[in-house]
Amino acid sequence: xxxxxxxxxxxxxxxxxxxxxxxxxxxxxxxxxxxxxxxxxxxxxxxxxxxxxxxxxxxxxxxxxxxxxxxxxxxxxxxxxxxxxxxxxxxxxxxxxxxxxxxxxxxxxxxxxxxxxxxxxxxxxxxxxxxxxxxxxxxxxxxxxxxxxxxxxxxxxxxxxxxxxxxxxxxxxxxxxxxxxxxxxxxxxxxxxxxxxxxxxxxxxxxxxxxxxxxxxxxxxxxxxxxxxxxxxxxxxxxxxxxxxxxxxxxxxxxxxx
Amino acid sequence: xxxxxxxxxxxxxxxxxxxxxxxxxxxxxxxxxxxxxxxxxxxxxxxxxxxxxxxxxxxxxxxxxxxxxxxxxxxxxxxxxxxxxxxxxxxxxxxxxxxxxxxxxxxxxxxxxxxxxxxxxxxxxxxxxxxxxxxxxxxxxxxxxxxxxxxxxxxxxxxxxxxxxxxxxxxxxxxxxxxxxxxxxxxxxxxxxxxxxxxxxxxxxxxxxxxxxxxxxxxxxxxxxxxxxxxxxxxxxxxxxxxxxxxxxxxxxxxxxx
Numbered sequence: 001x002x003x004x005x006x007x008x009x010x011x012x013x014x015x016x017x018x019x020x021x022x023x024x025x026x027x028x029x030x031x032x033x034x035x036x037x038x039x040x041x042x043x044x045x046x047x048x049x050x051x052x053x054x055x056x057x058x059x060x061x062x063x064x065x066x067x068x069x070x071x072x073x074x075x076x077x078x079x080x081x082x083x084x085x086x087x088x089x090x091x092x093x094x095x096x097x098x099x100x101x102x103x104x105x106x107x108x109x110x111x112x113x114x115x116x117x118x119x120x121x122x123x124x125x126x127x128x129x130x131x132x133x134x135x136x137x138x139x140x141x142x143x144x145x146x147x148x149x150x151x152x153x154x155x156x157x158x159x160x161x162x163x164x165x166x167x168x169x170x171x172x173x174x175x176x177x178x179x180x181x182x183x184x185x186x187x188x189x190x191x192x193x194x195x196x197x198x199x200x201x202x203x204x205x206x207x208x209x210x211x212x213x214x215x216x217x218x219x220x221x222x223x224x225x226x227x228x229x230x231x232x233x234x235x236x237x238x239x240x241x242x243x244x245x246x247x248x249x250x251x252x253x254x255x256x257x258x
Numbered sequence: 259x260x261x262x263x264x265x266x267x268x269x270x271x272x273x274x275x276x277x278x279x280x281x282x283x284x285x286x287x288x289x290x291x292x293x294x295x296x297x298x299x300x301x302x303x304x305x306x307x308x309x310x311x312x313x314x315x316x317x318x319x320x321x322x323x324x325x326x327x328x329x330x331x332x333x334x335x336x337x338x339x340x341x342x343x344x345x346x347x348x349x350x351x352x353x354x355x356x357x358x359x360x361x362x363x364x365x366x367x368x369x370x371x372x373x374x375x376x377x378x379x380x381x382x383x384x385x386x387x388x389x390x391x392x393x394x395x396x397x398x399x400x401x402x403x404x405x406x407x408x409x410x411x412x413x414x415x416x417x418x419x420x421x422x423x424x425x426x427x428x429x430x431x432x433x434x435x436x437x438x439x440x441x442x443x444x445x446x447x448x449x450x451x452x453x454x455x456x457x458x459x460x461x462x463x464x465x466x467x468x469x470x471x472x473x474x475x476x477x478x479x480x481x482x483x484x485x486x487x488x489x490x491x492x493x494x495x496x497x498x499x500x501x502x503x504x505x506x507x508x509x510x511x512x513x514x515x516x
Contacts, residue, residue, distance in 0.1 A: 046303030046368045054466040084454040110304045151514045162505045184509040186501040196342040208312040237505035243444040247420045247495035251442040256409045
């Protein structure tokens with residue numbers, strides 16, 4: 001049997017340490033293709049490049065690995081990998097994205113470029129995993145996560161995933177205590193409350209930095225925030241059908257339906 | 259009772275005809291605040307501005323209406339409206355986004371800046387509606403949609419929406435036949451298949467335009483693509499919990515959970 005084909009991408013850009021760690025793990029699991037953004041794309045959500053052009057350039061950054069840097073978003077990278085680089089060829093057996101520098105738990109999944117790449121792959125019918133480390137520093141310690149990155153990817157390659165599902169995997173920051181294990185979770189109920197730091201540019205014109213505080217409303221123990229706080233790895237299966245099916249019967253009572 | 263406060267935004271930018279139509283309808287329903295992007299933001303998905311600054315400038319574009327143009331994404335506009343413009347003040351009773359120039363049915367909801375603004379509002383607990391016209395031309399005829407924009411907004415103001423739900427409303431293009439009515443739908447099962455139009459710049463370097471074909475796999479009649487094709491308005495209730503709850507028991511069988 002041939003080795004699995006693994007597409008690697010991220011949202012922090014091809015030079016970020018996190019994707020380097022991901023490539024180092026994937027080298028042992030199969031044949032790799034990297035198509036990743038040429039600059040940081042954090043917070044890009046499921047953005048795609050519309051009304052503008054894209055660039056794609058071969059990169060030698062990973063020794064012995066076929067790699068491209070793309071001017072687009074993480075979702076663009078997955079599209080270009082499938083429909084340009086691999087056009088008419090064997091398609092990936094799995095898409096892995098990350099390892100993100102920073103948490104993508106809870107509501108952050110919506111803003112996450114890391115997860116948009118994974119969800120884009122799920123739309124295409126390819127098993128996909130977004131990996132994030134809940135540590136924002138550029139010199140974050142990924143060492144405790146790598147063994148689990150390998151195990152989870154092997155599990156997905158072995159058994160695949162339910163159709164239309166991508167995994168949102170978050171690792172707790174490196175602590176003195178060892179990781180307790182993996183928890184399958186739901187997305188926790190939380191949000192960001194923004195503040196706008198108002199400043200003046202040298203010409204006296206106003207500009208803003210958006211900052212925010214994460215507020216967790218969730219009291220449960222079956223969610224990703226609880227898992228991370230308790231030193232577990234959280235795995236949330238995510239889907240791209242946004243339909244709130246429970247709301248359909250409610251709306252069918254609308255008087256304006258006639 | 260005071261008039262409802264209506265926040266209006268979009269993703270085609272504050273000068274697009276579609277938001278002009280939306281403001282013209284909302285004038286009759288309540289007090290309006292407009293915070294909209296200062297340039298087109300199509301395809302921005304749920305992007306937010308991270309690692310860069312934001313600008314906000316008062317605009318006189320809508321006669322007698324308090325309006326701001328923002329340098330950020332549609333989701334940024336909702337955040338700035340709530341947490342800067344209206345900070346410490348009464349918050350919106352409803353957020354309306356659009357009217358988008360182009361369809362946001364099916365999987366396009368993920369790429370849609372129009373819907374990201376509505377979903378951002380739903381995260382904040384505010385009823386929200388994204389309106390889109392399935393006609394991409396800049397001089398599209400919105401006339402057949404406006405009566406329904408009003409009716410749907412009135413319905414939401416009267417009865418609110420289930421918690422955490424935003425509506426994705428799409429209008430068929432103007433046809434000879436009158437609109438048949440409103441259908442409450444699920445998101446249809448379809449995707450975009452991309453092609454990359456490869457060109458050379460004046461310096462001989464490659465660049466690409468992403469184009470794509472929409473492919474509908476859905477044979478049902480309870481989905482948004484069916485509704486639009488049959489000259490109905492589609493209303494899909496959308497949620498921001500991406501958890502694939504049905505997949506949790508499947509993943510709990512993983513051998514690596516130990």
